[in-house]
Amino acid sequence: RKEVEQDPGPFNVPEGATVAFNCTYSNSASQSFFWYRQDCRKEPKLLMSVYSSGNEDGRFTAQLNRASQYISLLIRDSKLSDSATYLCVVNWDSGYSTLTFGKGTMLLVSP
Amino acid sequence: DAGITQSPRHKVTETGTPVTLRCHQTENHRYMYWYRQDPGHGLRLIHYSYGVKDTDKGEVSDGYSVSRSKTEDFLLTLESATSSQTSVYFCAISESIYPPVGHEQFFGPGTRLTVL
Numbered sequence: 001r002k003e004v005e006q007d008p009g010p011f012n013v014p015e016g017a018t019v020a021f022n023c024t025y026s027n028s029a030s031q032s033f034f035w036y037r038q039d040c041r042k043e044p045k046l047l048m049s050v051y052s053s054g055n056e057d058g059r060f061t062a063q064l065n066r067a068s069q070y071i072s073l074l075i076r077d078s079k080l081s082d083s084a085t086y087l088c089v090v091n092w093d094s095g096y097s098t099l100t101f102g103k104g105t106m107l108l109v110s111p
Numbered sequence: 112d113a114g115i116t117q118s119p120r121h122k123v124t125e126t127g128t129p130v131t132l133r134c135h136q137t138e139n140h141r142y143m144y145w146y147r148q149d150p151g152h153g154l155r156l157i158h159y160s161y162g163v164k165d166t167d168k169g170e171v172s173d174g175y176s177v178s179r180s181k182t183e184d185f186l187l188t189l190e191s192a193t194s195s196q197t198s199v200y201f202c203a204i205s206e207s208i209y210p211p212v213g214h215e216q217f218f219g220p221g222t223r224l225t226v227l
Binding site: 004032034042043044045046049087091098099100101102103104 | 144151152153154155156159169201214215216217218219220221
């Protein structure tokens with residue numbers, strides 16, 4: 001069974017805090033990994049892809065741990081605008097790009 | 112933002128009626144997808160298309176059909192809507208299906224469908 005598990009939260013943090021989310025996936029043959037963010041009643045938007053070496057984009061850092069089958073997202077210096085639900089997404093194989101989505105982790109950043 | 116539109120954006124219909132949702136893209140991407148999103152579930156794939164007239168089933172395809180007669184349009188049809196099909200429907204597109212680049216999916220704004 002192809003599963004992607006996330007802590008639903010919510011994670012309540014003050015502005016300026018650092019917060020980290022983890023996501024575990026069940027299939028060791030997974031090929032591609034992504035973090036999307038979804039604002040309330042909006043569509044998911046790609047935040048960043050996650051590759052084997054990990055990657056950083058400004059305040060956001062994503063890491064992949066294939067041995068333990070999890071990916072992580074670190075947000076530094078949290079902003080009010082970071083409040084959203086963060087979706088962990090896994091592509092199981094390279095045959096076709098159908099994605100499996102986690103249910104999301106809600107982040108609430110307060111003043 | 113990727114050029115993806117969905118219509119209608121909101122629809123209320125009655126059980127047993129046919130419903131067609133439209134996804135239109137201006138990116139000329141080959142691959143298109145229909146998902147549904149429900150509370151307590153992640154997004155789930157209904158159908159996808161890998162080219163004009165080429166489609167295949169996803170995880171939750173029962174009760175849905177699709178058609179793609181042009182690169183830019185992907186239609187989702189509920190032949191006879193049921194209350195269990197009340198959901199938010201998202202269309203997505205991707206340029207490729209192969210890593211490392213181009214296989215990310217980009218989503219349309221969604222259609223909120225209520226079946227009474």
